[in-house]
Amino acid sequence: MTILLFGITKDIVGAPTLSIPTASVTGKKIPKTVKELKEFLGNTYPELNKLSSLAVAVNNSYAEDDQVINSYDEIALIPPVSGG
Amino acid sequence: MSRYIRQTQLKDFGPVGQKKLSQSKVLVVGLGGLGLPVLQYLNAMGVGTLGLMDQDLIELHNLQRQVLYSEQDIGRLKLEVVHEKLSTQNSQTHFNLHDSFLTKDNALEIIKDYDLVVDATDNFPTRYLINDACVLLKKPFVYGALHSFEGHVSVFNYQNGPTYRCLYPNMPSAEEVPNCNENGVLGVIPGIIGTFQALEAIKVLTGIGEVLSGKLLLFDGLSQRSTQIGFKLNPKNLELKKLQDFYEPLDCDVVPAITAEDFQSLLDSKTDITLIDVRTEEEFTERNLKKAINVPLDCLELASNHITSDDTIYVICQSGKRSEIAVKKLQDQYPNKQFINILGGMNKIASLCP
Secondary structure: OEEEEOHHHHHHHOOOEEEOOOOHHHOOOOOOEHHHHHHHHHHHOHHHHHOOOOEEEEOOEEEOOOOEOOOOOEEEEEOOOOEO | OHHHHHHHOOOOOHHHHHHHHHOOEEEEEOOOOOHHHHHHHHHHHOOOEEEEEOOOEOOHHHOOOOOOOOHHHOOOEHHHHHHHHHHHHOOOOEEEEEOOOOOOOOHHHHHOOOOEEEEOOOOHHHHHHHHHHHHHHOOOEEEEEEEEOEEEEEEEOOOOOOOHHHHOOOOOOOOOOOOHHHHOEOOHHHHHHHHHHHHHHHHHHHOOOOOOEOEEEEEEOOOOEEEEEEOOOOHHHHOOOOOOOOOOOOOOOOOOEEOHHHHHHHHHHOOOOEEEEOOOHHHHHHOOOOOEEEOOHHHHHHHHHHOOOOOEEEEEOOOOHHHHHHHHHHHHHOOOOEEEEEOOHHHHHHHHOO
16 A cells, blocks of 8 residues: 655655555554554654644545545545645 | 737637736735745736735745845835836736735735635635635635645635635644744745646636646645645535634633834843744744844753743744744743743844844
8 A cells, every 4th residue: 555645744754655564464453444544654653643634535535534445545645734 | 908919819718818817806815935926927917906915024035935036125025025026017907905914803804805815825824714714705715835845736615616624624733734934945846836826816717727626736846746636525614604713723822922022122121131042943043133042942842951040031933933832831841930922023023123
């Protein structure tokens, strides 16, 4: 599962994309919904938990927390940005 | 009308499009990196009335991205300089000068006279205020925002379409997401994003093309990659009845504060003052007050070395927002001291003694 990162999430992770292993070789639970994905990422990158308004897109559409995600989906984390 | 021949000869734009532009009124909030390219194009292309809104002065560190300004403009009001330059660019345009920031008290009164608002601001409170005021007044607005090498563009509240709150329901706190002052932006990025905003404004005003409504354009300058994210209206966001009481996230906790004017006279009269400047090292190096000690907001724990025997400690930043956060944090940590925020920060101090 590939995740494109935007705004401050790119800075938090330190890279423009992030890959999540799809097989359960890591022993960790694999996220199945947007909400689980946020929790999964929040455990690895606690700074992400601070973002109160973090939009998630699945296959280029805004996704609610209960949306189911699959390994072949393209996911993007899009926090609000404020610069002008 | 030969002036506009290169666009009126376009079949889909034509004299009809030109007439629509000449009858349009557009408010551009913010005369910085985004606002300037928006205005230069809207003015060149013949938008009839342009509202200019900003209260800042031009500073040296603006010049790397705010390309309308010259070195000799430093220290002058952005509003004045933009008005001068745009008037020579197009003498037919009517300009409304709004010498203020957008606040919950003036937003509805000002915006109601325009057909379209361009959000070219650099902070969340004003972006949410523009959204809410435009929803209440049923005006579309063109959104643009930047982060480092990246820019976001969309058109909100267009023909009852999705709003900013459909993407981001709640305003982030000032600590969550940094602004350009703290984070930086590559000079050319606002030029690109502001030009995209100008294009969307023209489309909204003339009805040509496909307006970027219900879509967020994400532009990454480093990879030259653009992505569009579709999103839907949450009808609740159109049901707004009035503006919020507060748009500053910390407005509900009143922090002890002093006006920049009063602080300046204090500086002139008193020799021993403890003053903590919570801006970044770079900002501090560029310009600082002689008595200030630099303790950036993200390493505020280092302030312990500078908590002197003084009972009163003043805190400053660029605009007064970060210092407000710092005052809250420091006050919790050192309840026996009195921390005071300097309203308007270095921006305001600079305007007092140019």
